[in-house]
Amino acid sequence: MSTVTIAPLAESLPAFLNTHDFSAIAVIVDNHTFRFCYPSVKEMLPKHTLIRIKAGEEQKHIATCELIWDAFTRANFDRHALVLNLGGGVIGDMGGFCAATYKRGIDFVQLPTTLLAQVDASVGGKLGIDFNGFKNHIGVFKQPNAVLIDPTLLETLPERELRSGFAEVIKHCLIADGTMWNQIRRRDLDEQNWSALVAHSVAIKERIVEQDPTERGIRKILNFGHTIGHAVETYFLTQPRKRLLHGEAIAVGMLAESYIACHKKMIDETLLTEIEEYLFAVYGNARITEADTEPILALTLQDKKNRGREIRMSLPDGIGSCAFDIPVSAAEMRRGLEFYRGLNK
Helix, strand or coil: CCEEEECCHHHHHHHHHHCCCCCCEEEEEEHHHHHHCHHHHHCCCCCCEEEEECCCHHHCCHHHHHHHHHHHHHCCCCCCCEEEEEECHHHHHHHHHHHHHHHHCCEEEEEECCHHHHHHHCCCCEEEEEECCEEEEEEEECCCCEEEECHHHHHHCCHHHHHHHHHHHHHHHHHHCHHHHHHHCCCCHHHCCHHHHHHHHHHHHHHHHHHCCCCCCHHHHHHCCHHHHHHHHHHHHCCHHHCCCHHHHHHHHHHHHHHHHHHCCCCCHHHHHHHHHHHHHHHCCCCCCHHHHHHHHHHHHHCCCCECCEEEEEEEEECCEEEEEEEECHHHHHHHHHHHHHCCC
16 A cells, blocks of 8 residues: 555655655646646645646546646656646546556656545545546556645635535445444534544545455445446536536435345345435435436446446445445346435425
């Protein structure tokens, strides 16, 4: 595992650079982090190459990677260069993927700026891009040299981005810490202690990833909510007016998959009701119609946990506990989405 440091970047980034000797440095930003985060980071860095891309999940594809690889090449980066990924999950996933594949791999550091990236995407060494509309379809496992998390960067985020990242916090509690679940579900979004929750989620993810770095076993529990959630997110990427952020789609997935777990008698109706009431209070309803169901189900066939054409999910089997590789039928997923649609009535 790479070193994760939770501290102001003004302390952690210079300390990291002072203990390493890189031939060149690139900073990858998007439109948002260029405006809100890069100005302060720039002052901490020696001469470097700035690579600026457009923001959004719809940019996370091979054509954007070609722009990044081209920038590395034009700057004559050798295998002793460093890439700093300053942004959310898209920048971290794609910037890390580009670094891991350029000249068979150069060093990179994750500088996550969103709650989603700080509590989940930046930790664990999963890197990748979307392909033909499928989430993270092309990618590698490669640990960054370091993950430097500065919780004060969350102050630059709009509330919707905080809400999106909070879904991964909720997921970590439901699969690994029932006590913390009972704490967070009694607080509104604006009452959460973000610094404490970032540290809590990082500790859970580090513990799981250390046991299973390449997702052959227990690491799969981190995908609770993601089989249906990724399919929902991918489906709505093609419909700009209904587009969901990652965490909003994962909230849909956790609700539908919790219903499936209850249907399979893995959790009781009391826990299902707790999950339903809290997630619906935080996220509302994404207005998934009956006509959306079959296209969403078709997308689950590309989920990376599947074996052959058998859908396999990670489902809660108690409060703060999760099982993986659970076979789930199309009919069960259909009922899960029907349950979700019924929450709006």
